[in-house]
Amino acid sequence: MASLAPGEDSDDGMDEFMEKFKTHKYKNAFNESNWEEEFDKVPMFMKTAPEDIDPMKHPDLACLQSIIHDDERPPEEQAKSLKDEGNDYFKEKNYKKAIVSYTAGLKMNCPDSDLNVILLTNRAAAHFHLGNMRSALNDATCARKVKPAHLKAIIRGAQCCMEMRNYEDALQWCDEGLKVLPTDKKLLELRTTADKQRRAAERDARKSKAKEKKNQNEREALLAAIKDRGVRLLQQPPQRRGSESEEDGDDDGSTTAMAELRLDGLSSQEATGAQVYLDEQGALHWPVLFLYPEHSQTDLISAFCENSTFIDHLAVMFGEELPPWDTERKYHPQHLQVFFEDQETEHLYEVDVGTSLLKVLQLPCCSVKAGTPSFIVMVKGSPFCKQFLSSKKVHRPK
Known part of the structure; x- marks a missing residue:
């Protein structure tokens, strides 16, 4: 390449560019901190493609996409x-x-x-x-x-x-x-x-079917036992009695239908989830709720055998150790009165504490609501008991 004569300028300005290049660093050069980021902008080295390919930001990718x-x-x-x-x-x-x-x-x-x-x-x-x-x-x-x-x-x-x-x-x-x-x-x-x-699935299906059959048999036996004893189960609020479920069929049919509706998931509303069951000797065991209105307290007996009397349980519950809420220490078994409410008339019926649960449940005025027989317990002759009974019609079952 021929050298330039003194004072002669380069036509393409390369000499001038090279002189400036010696004193000015390239602003967009890779360095230790940004080389990975710069490489990721090159399609060949990209780890992941951008969600949206903007031709202004990624001209190389846009070109490749247009080719594809x-x-x-x-x-x-x-x-x-x-x-x-x-x-x-x-x-x-x-x-x-x-x-x-x-x-x-x-x-x-x-x-x-x-x-x-x-x-x-x-x-x-x-x-x-x-x-x-x-x-x-x-x-x-x-x-x-x-x-x-x-x-x-x-x-x-x-x-x-x-x-x-x-x-x-x-x-x-x-x-x-x-x-x-x-x-x-x-x-x-x-x-x-x-x-x-x-x-394994076929085996599980057989087990499930057998279990369902067993549950169905137990359910039918339980329904039959309740029906044979003449215990009334409420299937709906008393004010709706006389609806189509009781008007259809004879008395036996309506009793069975009523029991089926209430026994489907029949359990206490308490956290225990206790429910009525039939033991191997053929006796029914009910979850029974005792209400103490004077103190806004309740007790749940999860398995009250139908052949047990009320005094049997009261003697245990209020024996040597009285409940902490009985601050006056007056809830002794011999001082207590027990009542149940007729769901239709709202009349109270006093229960002889020496009577078995079964005999009480068989009374025409007694019925079981939500699968749990409920009874009110108060101290006989106490001011609260007198005031509570003054606004109710009280009967003693014969």
Whole structure:
């Protein structure tokens, strides 16, 4: 290259640029703190693609995207590019975008059946990882319609059936796959697991059915025992008595219907969840609620045997140690009166504490509400008892 004559300037200004370059640092140069960030802007080195590709911010990516989605290219090329795009999203675990890409590839309707099968199988995998088992199974089924012996589609279909606990279908998928490749390890493992879980499900179903049958028999025996004793169970508030449930059929039919409604989940409203049951000797045990209105207190006897008397329980509850809320120490068994309320008339009936629970429940004026017989307990002759009874009609059952 010929040297310039003294005083002659360079035509392209390179000499001037190089002189300035010696004294000015490149402002956009990579350094230790920003090189990873700068590299991530280069499509070849990007770890993840941006959600939205802005041509102003990512001109290189926008160019590549336009190449991938070039409508002038053959459908096969476009479908393959979309498949590769979907695979990239899949590797990033961005399964939703992978599905969009695979779907766009399928819409190309390219004549390459192998490529279409891959798109369907890959989309099935993306749906599978998102938990869309039904969609994944549909894609696997469509892939097999195009290529019946496609092993990946068969495995994916079997896996979907397993996740949906449809073990019979899973076994069928495995068996069809093993006809193609009898030694495939994945299919053999899937089939073993499917068969094991199917047998476990059938065993659980048998146990559940047997338990349901046992519960039904116990329920029927309980209903029969209550009906035979003539105990009335309230199925609805007293003011609604006479509705269609009591007007239909004869007396026996209405009693059974009433009992069924109340015994379905018949339990105490207390936190214990106690409920009436029939013991092996044929005796009924009821959850019984004692109410102490003077002190706004309650007691729940979770299993009051129908043959036990009220004094049996009162003697234990108010024996040597009285409850802490009885500050005047007056709740002694021999001083207590027990009443129940007629749900229809709201009249009070005094209970002989020496009477068994069964005899009280069999009285025509007594009924069981919410599965729990309730009784009011007060100190006989106390000021509160006199005032409480003064506003009520009190009867003593004969």
